[in-house]
Amino acid sequence: MDNIKVSVIVPVFNAGEYIGKTIDSIINQDFDSYEIIVVDDGSTDGSLEIIKKTLENSQIPNRIIHQKNSGVSVARNNAIDVSKGEYIVFVDADDYITSNHISTLYNGKSDFSLTLVVKKDGEKLTDPKPYTQKSIKTEDFIKMELNMQIVFNFFQIMYRASIIKENNIRFTPGIVYGEDIEFAHKALSYGDEIIINNEKTYYYVQHPESAIKTTEYKRFKIVEIFEGLADFYNKNNKPELANLITTSRIPKAIFGNMNFFFHNGYDFNEVMSNMKEQDLLTKLSKYEGDSKFKLKIRLFLLNPKIYYKMWMKLKNSID
Known part of the structure; x- marks a missing residue:
């Protein structure tokens, strides 16, 4: 497949308990012309073996990168560098997406697009508040975030790859908290418009151990x-x-x-x-x-x- 429309980037570190489900959700998309790039950040729990096994029979173009433990920012940056898609989507290793996540985000015209995120804590699911606009100028969107009139996560956005690459926007290695906010703000500042879709397509899974860390x-x-x-x-x-x-x-x-x-x-x-x-x-x-x-x-x-x-x-x- 030569024409890759979307690159899905998944950084992984010791996520063996969850990564199989995550990758399955990415494989089972109702969308053509996308690739999966998984970066194993020096996992020691068998994550790499699970990744290989889950992807080995997939017809979706994929690439597995194995690096020594360098952090999530380096992992995402390495994936951006080799990505071929017109757009980029990020999925964390313990989350999952619905089968229409990519097709809902992709329109081939806007610089950015966004869907809703559902937080999953055990059996509890949040009901995210829908946005009131179908599209927002990126600068207005940034202003609303800075005034905390809206809440968003960087992984609910689809990014035009040329904006990321031509402006050398990358995740800053070594940051312990907020590297995703920095990335999203910088990327959005170079764009014109973000298309809003109130479909719930991304499931952000919370775990007791991750709550302790934060x-x-x-x-x-x-x-x-x-x-x-x-x-x-x-x-x-x-x-x-x-x-x-x-x-x-x-x-x-x-x-x-x-x-x-x-x-x-x-x-x-x-x-x-x-x-x-x-x-x-x-x-x-x-x-x-x-x-x-x-x-x-x-x-x-x-x-x-x-x-x-x-x-x-x-x-x-x-x-």
């Missing part, structure tokens, strides 16, 4: 990602987006993650110590937006301990 203080590292994006937007003559990051997205990320730690039983003094060490209180004070949210931030900054006690009291009364 509760570490590395969540605050997202601030560094957005600071880097602010620099990126300034250098690309988009000062309004850079300002939104400083006055909206960063403060909201700090406040949201702080409350996440409180909700999950982290020690108040430990949380505050981490916030002061990273100068997050100063960055939190720069919020310029909704008056109610601004009031919450002011109350917290005025007396963090009292805010914490009141927050915990209200939390416990709801629980």
Whole structure:
């Protein structure tokens, strides 16, 4: 097959329990002219053998890359470098997609397209909120995300490959949290329009072990990602987006993650110590937006301990 319309990229590290189902869901698409690129990032649990066995009889063009353990960013970048599709789609190794995922995303015209993500936690499934527009200018989409008026995951988007490759957009190796947000923002900034489809086609599977990993203080590292994006937007003559990051997205990320730690039983003094060490209180004070949210931030900054006690009291009364 010479004309590859879509490249599906799957990074894998010790996902032997899930990767067979993931690849099966990618193989069983109601779409022609796509390839599968799986990158094994030095797995030690037999993932590579499962990948080979699952793909060996597939009629879908595929490529398996085996690399020494270098992280998910390097794995995705290596796959981008060898991809042949006009568009690129990402699927994580423990997630799965419906049989119409690619056909729903692909239109062959727009720079980007998007479908809905369902989060699966055991038998529990979320019901994602549909978007109200059928298409959005990418800059407007970015502004809405920076104001947290919308929520999206990088893997629910189909990307025009030429935008990624010609602008040398890659995942930054070594980032422990938020490398996907950085990639999506940069890619979207070079495009014109994103087509929206409210079909639920991507299932994001959550596991107890992954929840534990994401509760570490590395969540605050997202601030560094957005600071880097602010620099990126300034250098690309988009000062309004850079300002939104400083006055909206960063403060909201700090406040949201702080409350996440409180909700999950982290020690108040430990949380505050981490916030002061990273100068997050100063960055939190720069919020310029909704008056109610601004009031919450002011109350917290005025007396963090009292805010914490009141927050915990209200939390416990709801629980």
